[in-house]
Amino acid sequence: MAKAEASVEELVGMIERGELRLPEMQRQYVWRSTRVRDLLDSLYRGYPSGAILLWETDEAVPLQEFAVTQQHNPYQSTRLLLDGQQRLTSLSAVIRGEPVKVRGRQRPIDLLFNLEHPDTLTSVTEVNEESNDDEDLVEDQADASEDELLKRFNEMTFVVATRKLEQLPQWVKVSEVFKTDSDAPFLKAAGISGFDDPKYEKYSQRLARLRAIRKYVYRMDVLERSLSYDEVTEIFVRVNSLGAKLRSSDLALAQITAKWKHSLQTFLEFQAECTKLGFDLELGIHLKNLMAFATGQSRFKTVTSLDLAALQKAWKESGDGMRFAINFLKSNVGIDSPALLSSPFLLIVLSYFGHRRGYQISAEEEAQLRTWTLIANAKGRFSRGSSETILDQDLSALKNDKPVQDLLDRLRSQVGRLDITPEELEGRNQRSALFKTMFMAFRAAGAKDWSSNLAIALDHSGAQHRLQFHHIFPKALLSKAGLTSREADDIANLAFIGGKTNRAISDKAPAQYLPPLIEKNHHSVMSQAIPNDPALLDTDSYKAFLVERRKLIAARLNEFLDSPSKAAISNAPGVVHATV
Structure with missing residues (x-):
């Protein structure tokens, strides 16, 4: 394995020119703006930021698109990014001033830099700078007064942009700073009238330090060309397993796509179909559903034992099951958004149930299943212990003669009474x-x-x-x-x-x-x-x-x-x- 070095500026250029590509085994871009804010803060302070893992190959490897735009690369030889995607995609978006594409939607990464940030690193109470659509049912606008928020923001170096902060002279848009080497527009907006202004030197030095992030040097580990795609997949899984950087579903995706080439696009198309139905779910939920249909349990530990035919058969069946689950939630239960679910694992149980019953369900079973769904959701069934263990117990119950009654019995033994008390x-x-x-x-x-x-x-x-x-x-x-x-x-x-x-x-x-x-x-x-x-x-x-x-x-x-x-x-x- 060769060693190399490259600056942030060089790596961003490689991405833009299409010289650095993403293999299909990689997970999608998932960072929120607050994570990008923290990365920039670390680089601004010169803190270590890990290494980059690449693979140079002439092999025709299945690829996926970066979340930022790339030019077409006419050459067969390609450098593939195995570790560092989230960091480099984020830096590319901010430095180039481009939005990222997440689940088919363009999303800008708008960050502001505080010209008046404290000289020393201070411990700041976390500020909720962006809503979390995956967790929050509705907005909360009463966490703190405007003055309290501004005081906390002023103790930070980088923040996710807000309209009010953008209007204040000490805050500048990070992407705008990277687009020019001239300080004049930012100093003028900050009220600096000349060289004799006491803030002139301080602000100029800080802007130069911000632009110096482009010169930050990453160490790169480069895998040799002689390795096969399967060997590289194994390295990818092992590296990320040891570092606990990726979720189990991300590692499973790498193993699945190694066996089933070009399957990622199939998975993403189905994810988009569910989104159109109002259920924008993490890809990991669909993969876990696939495992339930392939093995009768939800854990990814057995994914390596599945051959291509088994994966393809289970995927088709799991897709039908997920459509049933979404339809049942919307039409029979009255849950029309994943924001109303205490756990998306409920979808997997409903999906597998519909499949096991051949989608022929009696009125009595439907009523019982609705009751189980509502109460399991209200009581937070999958948050009362190991969620995967509880899910596997429910999947096992669905193989019995009276599956819904077994689900209700298990729920009652877990939570006690099925009604809600004050x-x-x-x-x-x-x-x-x-x-x-x-x-x-x-x-x-x-x-x-x-x-x-x-x-x-x-x-x-x-x-x-x-x-x-x-x-x-x-x-x-x-x-x-x-x-x-x-x-x-x-x-x-x-x-x-x-x-x-x-x-x-x-x-x-x-x-x-x-x-x-x-x-x-x-x-x-x-x-x-x-x-x-x-x-x-x-x-x-x-x-x-x-x-x-x-x-x-x-x-x-x-x-x-x-x-x-x-x-x-x-x-x-x-x-x-x-x-x-």
């Missing part, structure tokens, strides 16, 4: 599985925004209508009363309304804003299980309010879990012929 809501917040079920229960009860009367939904367009979770007792109000942020985030203090309504209420006390809303729009407020007792709306009565609302929420949840009509389910007699 006590279960204590200490829960917006990260709880019950929070997702609470949204579905309120939606099924006809909950609407308290001002616009738009039914609550996850996909409203426009900032004023986009769904947010609202603190009935505002966090600022509770903070003044000596209550902690954790106490304020109690699930019994949360409701679902649009952004405009939430901003209009702001930090008003519930005793001030709720009575007029109840009088004007009684059903819209009461559909979210809010106590209608004025005595409970004073800050001093906050804990009593929580106790009473937990009772109301629990009753609403149980009504939703027990009543198919609440989820708009048609429970016709006979046999359900599910579409796949």
Whole structure:
């Protein structure tokens, strides 16, 4: 194995010219902007950033596209990037000022550089600079005041761009700095009028230091041409297994694509199909589903024992199963987005169940399966221990004579009672599985925004209508009363309304804003299980309010879990012929 060195600038140029390509075995680009921010911060400070692993080959190797644009490379000889994709793709996007392509969508990486950053590295409380669509059900706009956020931002060197920060003179766009070697536009925007300004030298030195990231030198390990694709795949898996850099699904993808050439495009096309159905899922979920169909269990440890024919057969069957699972969730259960799932593993269970039953399901089984799905989701079944072990137990149960009854029995033995008690809501917040079920229960009860009367939904367009979770007792109000942020985030203090309504209420006390809303729009407020007792709306009565609302929420949840009509389910007699 040869050793070499290359600067960031040289590596970015190789990517742009198409001289550095990605083999099919690589996972897709997955970094979020905050990870790129941290990488730039490390390089800016001269911290170590690992090595790059390449393979030079003349072999016709299956390739995939980088997340950034590349020119066509007319030469057969290719350098393939085996380790370092996330770093180099990120640096290429930022230095070239180009967006990255993630799951078919263009996404910019907009970072800002603080010309007034502290001279020494400071310990900064993490700032949530971008929403996490994969985990957050709805937005939260009440974490901190604008002044508090700005103070925390000012202690950082790089941040993910916001419109307000872009307007401040000390913040400059990182990609714009890399596009020119002239400091003049940035110094002028920062109010520097001449060489005698005390900030001139400091800002100029910092801009030069930022551009010096292009000269950062990476060590490269280059695998020899004599190695075969299978040998390189084994090296890739071993290197990443030892370093624990990739998830098991990423390593499995490498092993699968080594046996099934050009299969990645097949997987990505199906992933895009599911996205169009409203279920944008990680590729790893589809691969885990493939394993369930191929082996009857979900772990990737047996992937090496599967031959090409077995992989192709299992993939076709797992695709039919996933279509059934998505259709069942949307049409029979009322779950129309993965944001409402406590775990995507529920999809794998439903997928395998449909397959095992030949998609011929009786009305009794459908009702039981719906009940299991809702309760397993509400109780967070796959978060109560090893999720893969629990999934494998459920897959095993589906091979029995009464599969759905076995699923329910296993669930009952795990969580105890299958209904929701007020006590279960204590200490829960917006990260709880019950929070997702609470949204579905309120939606099924006809909950609407308290001002616009738009039914609550996850996909409203426009900032004023986009769904947010609202603190009935505002966090600022509770903070003044000596209550902690954790106490304020109690699930019994949360409701679902649009952004405009939430901003209009702001930090008003519930005793001030709720009575007029109840009088004007009684059903819209009461559909979210809010106590209608004025005595409970004073800050001093906050804990009593929580106790009473937990009772109301629990009753609403149980009504939703027990009543198919609440989820708009048609429970016709006979046999359900599910579409796949």
